[in-house]
Amino acid sequence: MSVRVVLLSHSADVARGVADLAGQMAPSATVVPVGGTADGRLGTDADALEAAVTAGLDAGAEVAVLVDLGSAVLTARTVLADLPDQAPVALVDAPFVEGAVAAVVTASTGAALAEVVAQAELARDLRKG
Amino acid sequence: MGRVSAALTAAGVRDWLQRFATAVDEHAGELTDLDRPIGDSDHGVNLQRGTHAVLAALDAADPATPGAALVKAGSTLVSTVGGASGPLFGTLLRRTGKALGDADPVDAAALAAGLRAGLDAVTALGGAQVGEATLVDALAPAVEALEAGGSAQEAAGAAERGAASTDDLVARKGRASYLGERGIGHRDPGAVSIALLFAALAGSTAEDGS
Numbered sequence: 001m002s003v004r005v006v007l008l009s010h011s012a013d014v015a016r017g018v019a020d021l022a023g024q025m026a027p028s029a030t031v032v033p034v035g036g037t038a039d040g041r042l043g044t045d046a047d048a049l050e051a052a053v054t055a056g057l058d059a060g061a062e063v064a065v066l067v068d069l070g071s072a073v074l075t076a077r078t079v080l081a082d083l084p085d086q087a088p089v090a091l092v093d094a095p096f097v098e099g100a101v102a103a104v105v106t107a108s109t110g111a112a113l114a115e116v117v118a119q120a121e122l123a124r125d126l127r128k129g
Numbered sequence: 130m131g132r133v134s135a136a137l138t139a140a141g142v143r144d145w146l147q148r149f150a151t152a153v154d155e156h157a158g159e160l161t162d163l164d165r166p167i168g169d170s171d172h173g174v175n176l177q178r179g180t181h182a183v184l185a186a187l188d189a190a191d192p193a194t195p196g197a198a199l200v201k202a203g204s205t206l207v208s209t210v211g212g213a214s215g216p217l218f219g220t221l222l223r224r225t226g227k228a229l230g231d232a233d234p235v236d237a238a239a240l241a242a243g244l245r246a247g248l249d250a251v252t253a254l255g256g257a258q259v260g261e262a263t264l265v266d267a268l269a270p271a272v273e274a275l276e277a278g279g280s281a282q283e284a285a286g287a288a289e290r291g292a293a294s295t296d297d298l299v300a301r302k303g304r305a306s307y308l309g310e311r312g313i314g315h316r317d318p319g320a321v322s323i324a325l326l327f328a329a330l331a332g333s334t335a336e337d338g339s
Contacts, residue, residue: 043211070303071213078207078216
């Protein structure tokens with residue numbers, strides 16, 4: 001079972017940009033950007049996130065969801081709480097860009113969801129100075 | 130004082146949320162000003178968009194019970210708001226509605242129990258407790274007032290005082306937490322909106338005369 005990575009951002013540009021960046025490092029992985037509101041504002045679109053996650057599950061994939069700022073966390077928790085209990089979906093506790101790269105690269109190796117999440121969450125501890 | 134508010138029907142929920150939408154319209158500028166210090170300033174306009182979508186959704190779906198109406202309203206807020214108030218207000222209404230089940234009409238005790246379920250879901254979602262300068266500071270005392278047998282008026286008063294209490298608190302959740310001590314003297318816009326929600330409930334139940 002493959003892992004799809006869904007990127008939820010307040011900004012459509014950020015979601016697409018990070019998906020491009022991460023996808024470039026692992027062209028075989030599936031990365032789905034979900035950014036901005038349905039009417040093109042900054043914000044998070046719960047319906048679009050649900051559609052992206054459900055599409056992944058329907059395709060037989062596991063789904064790792066990465067989010068940017070605080071209210072994206074609330075949106076993601078709310079959407080994920082409505083999924084069936086056993087659905088293989090994880091909300092990843094990682095910085096958005098670094099976590100996305102780690103998740104996508106790990107997913108491209110064929111790793112399972114738990115490993116993708118673990119690798120992405122290691123990005124929290126990356127020191128930059 | 131005191132007479133417990135009349136039983137709530139689906140039409141009563143519609144009236145309640147209509148009054149809330151009107152109050153949000155009237156206070157949108159104030160809510161935006163309260164939201165401005167943290168550089169976001171979209172709470173008023175976000176909630177306005179959400180409440181108008183709620184009224185349209187209730188008109189289109191015409192739910193038969195108060196519980197179904199609140200679930201519909203909450204789901205609509207989650208979908209349309211785009212900011213933190215969507216999941217938070219949406220979860221409050223949705224979980225309240227689910228807790229009410231098929232009851233029709235809903236009496237005051239059941240509404241209090243339903244709102245308690247909503248409050249618990251909101252604190253589980255956002256992780257905030259009373260005293261952290263969030264909407265919970267208005268919501269928790271309002272729910273407690275209803276649970277103690279108070280009227281919707283009394284719950285609205287409790288919510289209003291709870292919102293005012295956030296003036297002196299340091300925010301520990303959300304973007305306002307970046308302000309730290311500098312946030313003291315700043316009223317939480319979500320708590321103000323919760324006070325409007327309970328004032329709308331009081332207005333709605335005051336006029337049905339039973």
